[in-house]
Amino acid sequence: MQDDRHGRAGRDRGAARPARRAHGAVADPARAAAAVGAQPAGGGVSESAIPYRFDGAVPISSVAEDPAALALEAGASLGRVVTVAGRVLRLRTQGKLCFAELRDWTGAIQLFADTATTADFEGLTHRALGDWVGATGEVVRTRRGELSVRVTHWTLLARARRGFGDKWRGVHDVDVRLRQREVDLWANEGVRDRFLLRSRAVSGMRRLLDLRGFVEVETPVLQAQASGGHAKPFRTHFNALHADFTLRIATELHLKRLLVGGFERVYEIGRIFRNEGLSPRHNPEFTTLEVYQAYADYTDMMELTEHLVSSLAQELRGSTTLSYGGRALELAAPWRRATLEELVAEETGVELSLAMGRAELARRAAALDVPVADGDGPGKVLLEIYEKTTEPQLWGPVHVLDYPKEVSPLARDHRSRPGYVERFESVVAGRELANAFSELADPDEQRGRLEVQAAARAAGDEEAMALDEEFLRALEHGMPPTGGLGLGVDRLVMLLADEANIREVILFPALRPLAGGDPGDPGAEPDEPAAADLPAGAAQADGPGGG
RNA sequence: GCGCCUCUAGCUCAAUUGGCAGAGCAACGGACUCUUAAUCCGCAGGUUCUGGGUUCGAGUCCCAGGGGGCGCACCA
DSSP states (O other): OTTOTTSSTTSOSSOOOOOOOOOOOOOOHHHHHTOSOBOOSOSSOOGGGSOSOOOOOOOHHHHHTOHHHHTOOTTOEEEEEEEEEEEEEEEEEETTEEEEEEEOSSOEEEEEEETTTOTTHHHHHTOOTTOEEEEEEEEEEOTTSOEEEEEEEEEEEEOOSBOOSBTTTBOOOHHHHHHTHHHHHHHSTTHHHHHHHHHHHHHHHHHHHHHTTOEEOOOOSEESSOOSSSSOOOEEEETTTTEEEEEOSOSHHHHHHHHHTTOSEEEEEEEEEOOOOOBTTBOSEEEEEEEEEETOOHHHHHHHHHHHHHHHHHHHHSSSEEEETTEEEEOOSSOEEEEHHHHHHHHHSOOOOGGGHHHHHHHHHHHTTOOOOTTOOHHHHHHHHIIIIIGGGOOSOEEEEEEEGGGOTTBOBOSSSTTEEEEEEEEETTEEEEEEEEBOOOHHHHHHHHHHHHHHHHTTOTTSOOOOHHHHHHHHTOOOSEEEEEEEHHHHHHHHHTOSOGGGSSSSOOOOOOTTSOOOOTTSOOOOOOGGGSOHHHHHOSSTTOO
16 A cells, blocks of 8 residues: 555545445346436426526524524414425324425425315325425414414425435445435435534534645646556546546645646545445545645644644544444544554564565564565554554554554654654544545655656566556645645545445445436426426426527 | 445334235325324335346245445555
């Protein structure tokens, strides 16, 4: 993994066995594609009655959490008329009364209707679960004590032709949950909150960095040759240039070029792509944060890592003490710092040192049942031993210091330990969360390191780092001393959300495509007429600017 | 890629040793003026993932394929 800043950040290895969250995958692809709960169309309201916009709705939480409303006594009215909008998730009709639970993304409130005060009472009682409705009425508390909007009039905003699964148990079919995340978000408790947490973590990250004077930038996803990491890229074709391109595997090299260009503090939060395995802990596209700070070294990056992670935990979870997989995790700064060898010795009792040479290291690897490849140098052997025996056992958080130069082509030589570079990985819950170094700025040294990579590449190592001449030329213009940090955003969100499966923190994780497309759906509306059959005007009316 | 597990109504799940495919929810029709997973009455709903095989008889056993899950490998 060498210099690979995100070698596994955001993609875990050696992780604790993930809790099995769902059972019994169903689903032949046909049924998965046919979606959940297809129901016959109906409901007695014509599509043309649905308005183009809906004015005046307030967030439901502003009603449901209003102190005056909370203090309201059963049977009393607040004397305040509100309009709310959202989705009908429960519906209970009782003779000339009707109760519905209306939910928007801020909260839920009951609608209370009756034949005397509600326009089109009958229509309301025939809403399908899942229909979107706007409603206006007084804020009251029912005799039975439920805060409600006593509906005088209401508007259908969307029909739900498909249901959202069992109203009590939701939808547990993993395939449906992931392929139809929109269903998962409504049907299952906590899903939406988890993704809101993710969103807040990312915006929090931006805010914390902005406060320290960093600027956010965007670098290319499409690259002639991806570099800056160790991974197989996805390949694509750039028609206009008649050239094969790759999707980026790291943002590192472009960001360092910005340091050369005078951006002293930059960061990018972006998707990178690695053409590798799929697992509960690996998604081929994942999000990284990369930060570069001029005049700083890796010790500054340790402080920054601690600051980001502990601040987000405090802000989003209310504490730096979290529970992850049932085990306590204390994220408050400062985090422990220990060298790679110290940690291996603690875990295995085996002393290691680069100085003892490859042969001796290989013997110790064998004694620990760690396989070693013939081509591996001493640094690689050392790293393998650490990764196989120690990293998965580290609960942390801990900054693992000082990696062999051999496996770190982009990091600067250690100022006092020959053969090592100034690099650390932050390990939390047995997995790498962050990877950082004092950046290598010397163009000649960098060229030499990348030539070694290029040779490995030429020898068939598909994941050896590509030699990037534009990057090397940039370094020749001079890059100041710089500390750089890469952090796996998906991984961080997993920690904050207490999730063992990366797909629970990615809205639309990669899945095998369904063969044959939509197999048809008996509950769905008839197919739309083909475009050719539409009147000329209609054929173009497919969106803003579409014409 | 390999191994193990799994797939039954729209959803969540049953179905004794191989012996009539069921329930709850959703849907549909109805009753009900304070419900809270409302309740009650009625009605409807199936290529038991697909294709073969064994058997008098297969949701159940066997083979092949597909989807999904987990683990391993990969992720220098």
